[in-house]
Amino acid sequence: MITGAHVILYSNDADADRAFIRDVLGYPHIDxxxxxxxxxxxPAEVAVHPAEGEGRHELYLMCDDVHGTVAELTDKGVEFAQPVTDQGWGLLCTIRLPGGGDLGLYEPRHPKAYEL
Structure with missing residues (x-):
C-alpha cells in the first residue's frame, strides 16, 4: 500500500541547500x-513523540560514528550550530545548512528500526 516517504526541507536558500546535500553529503538524486x-x-525510521500544544516535525540524519562524521564534514567546510552532546539515547549535534536552517545529526544508542 505505502511504498515510501517524502521529506521536505523548507529553506531560505533552496539552491544552496540542494548543492550542499548533493556535493557535501553526496546523496544520489534525480532532477x-x-x-x-x-x-x-x-534507510529511515519514524518515531512519534508526545507533544504539548501543536505538534512539530523534525529531521535527523543518523550515523555510526558521530565524531568521525563531524571531522569529515568539518574538513569539507561544514559549520555546526551545536557541538556533539551526550543525550543518553545517543550523541547529537546540529549541522548549519547554507540556507540558514539546522539539521540534526546523531549516533543512536537505541536499536535502529531500519535494520529490521
Missing part, C-alpha cells in the same frame, strides 16, 4: 525538472 533535485535518502 525533477528545472534543477528541482529530489534526493535518495539513507
Amino acid at each position: 525533477a525538472g528545472g534543477g528541482w533535485l529530489i534526493f535518495k535518502l539513507p
Whole structure:
C-alpha cells in the first residue's frame, strides 16, 4: 500500500541547500525538472513523540560514528550550530545548512528500526 516517504526541507536558500546535500553529503538524486533535485535518502525510521500544544516535525540524519562524521564534514567546510552532546539515547549535534536552517545529526544508542 505505502511504498515510501517524502521529506521536505523548507529553506531560505533552496539552491544552496540542494548543492550542499548533493556535493557535501553526496546523496544520489534525480532532477525533477528545472534543477528541482529530489534526493535518495539513507534507510529511515519514524518515531512519534508526545507533544504539548501543536505538534512539530523534525529531521535527523543518523550515523555510526558521530565524531568521525563531524571531522569529515568539518574538513569539507561544514559549520555546526551545536557541538556533539551526550543525550543518553545517543550523541547529537546540529549541522548549519547554507540556507540558514539546522539539521540534526546523531549516533543512536537505541536499536535502529531500519535494520529490521
